[in-house]
Amino acid sequence: MTKNAPELRFKGFTDDWELRKLGEVSDIIAGGDIDSSILKETGAFPVIANAITDDGIVGYYDSKFRVIAPAVTVVGRGVGVGRAQVRYKSFTPVIRLLSVKAKKHDAKFLESIINEYKIIMESTGVPQLTVPQLKQYRLYLTSLAEETQIGNFFTCFDNILALHQRKLDLLNQLKQAYLQKMFPKNGEKVPEIRFADFDEKWEQRKLAGLADFSKGNGYTKNDLTEIGNPIILYGRLYTKYQTIINNVDSFAIEKDNSVISKGNEVIVPASGETSKDISRASVIGKPGIIIGGDLNIIRPKKFIDSVFLALTISNGTQQKEMTKRAQGKSVVHLHNSDLKQVNLLYPELEEQKQIGFFFKQFDNIVDIQQNLITQLNILKSAFLKKMFI
Structure with a gap:
């Protein structure tokens, strides 16, 4: 050659x-x-x-x-x-x-x-x-003949990618539709769609009586290292949002007075560029993860499921209420004192768990589809490098 x-x-x-x-x-x-x-x-x-x-x-x-x-x-x-x-x-x-x-x-x-x-x-x-x-x-x-074959090959590849991207888009749209119908609308006490055997009205209480509150401590991007303890910084909830965080790809050397997850904490950004940016919550699914500063930490009481809580305050009426409570101009802040005043609608624990499990399974399907698209793009890049000079 x-x-x-x-x-x-x-x-x-x-x-x-x-x-x-x-x-x-x-x-x-x-x-x-x-x-x-x-x-x-x-x-x-x-x-x-x-x-x-x-x-x-x-x-x-x-x-x-x-x-x-x-x-x-x-x-x-x-x-x-x-x-x-x-x-x-x-x-x-x-x-x-x-x-x-x-x-x-x-x-x-x-x-x-x-x-x-x-x-x-x-x-x-x-x-x-x-x-x-x-x-x-x-x-x-x-030659035009060889170029045409190469062009046809990548046209087919791009068509496959487009089909899988369309599937991912439809999955995300379907998830949003379920979120709208499986949580009560403003002024309602029951959702449109429920699992069988649940028919009681949802209760409403301020979040202050349903959880304990604290904050993460220290750490910025400058503290990140290639190896060390897994860590979550508040930017993770913007750049790579997940309802449940089980795997972390950022690390730091543990400092004194660090806040370490015990598992099932709900975290909410304490600051961001817009009120919508910080009106979202994730569950830390595993213990042993450092929780960085500028993160509000919510530890639900035994009768509140963590995944359900993260879902409900990230969507619908609770999210709108959080958005209204966020304050600031160039930087928007949301404090634990604001979160405590959020009015939470919730059903009995078993229904909460079923809702949380449903969306966990749904997110797994979405993740599989996203990973497939990522792998296809990696494969396409490899072909591009080998099929061109």
Whole structure:
């Protein structure tokens, strides 16, 4: 194998790949202004900008387009600069979105190789990429036949990923629907959906009489180490929220006066950027985990299930009440004194446990699906590295 060929190839292809400038093998243009006089919410030809949501589509023209599909768009400015996406419907690029129309090369192949090389243009201000810069970009290309096979392979792979992502999205939507129906709505004393044999009204009491309260102690990101005692910092509840935390991937050397979990504590952030950020709770499922500062700790009494408590104060009327009690401007705070005043609706312990177990099982299914998507992305990255130079 020569240095100008990838490590992994389809059968029948042996020729070296050729290093070419992108401007030599494609027509590249930048998007202009939106023609608002003919822009519609639906139509035949998408109008695409440097946006992340909705695939960048900002509207449609009925009878007008600038680029014939298939072609590749490349984000030219801001978040995601240099990110390529193949387009299979003729379109009009706007607001500095770059368009790459290959002359004799496969569009999906170009999308994959541009994203694999991760074009990054340095800038003193907002990151940006211009047409002249993109034209000078050099990449290894092969025959159209080989590119087409590679492009088809990654199209199939992306379709599989999209299907699994859609399944994950539907699971999360279904969970939210269950959360809305398995806890009482505002002003109600019973939920819409209940397990069999439970028909009593839920009780309402202030959280102060249902649990003991304390706080975590010390520790910041600067205290984290590669090995040591497992630790939870308040940022974990924003970046990797879970109803039940059993596995922790951050560690620290234990200090004096550290607060160590005994298991089944409910933790709530004491500060955050918005009231919604801190109006969520998790259960620490295992003992022996350091609980960092800026975390409120709730230890429920015997007749309150920890998982049920975390679920109910993270959703519905209890969450709205927590949100109202959070105070601050640039930084929002939520103290134990605020949590104690939350009015909690709860059924008998056995029903609480069944609700908690139901959502534990549901979260396990969601985690399996998320892990599958993670593994598929790792596999795709491995193929990209071996199938391109």
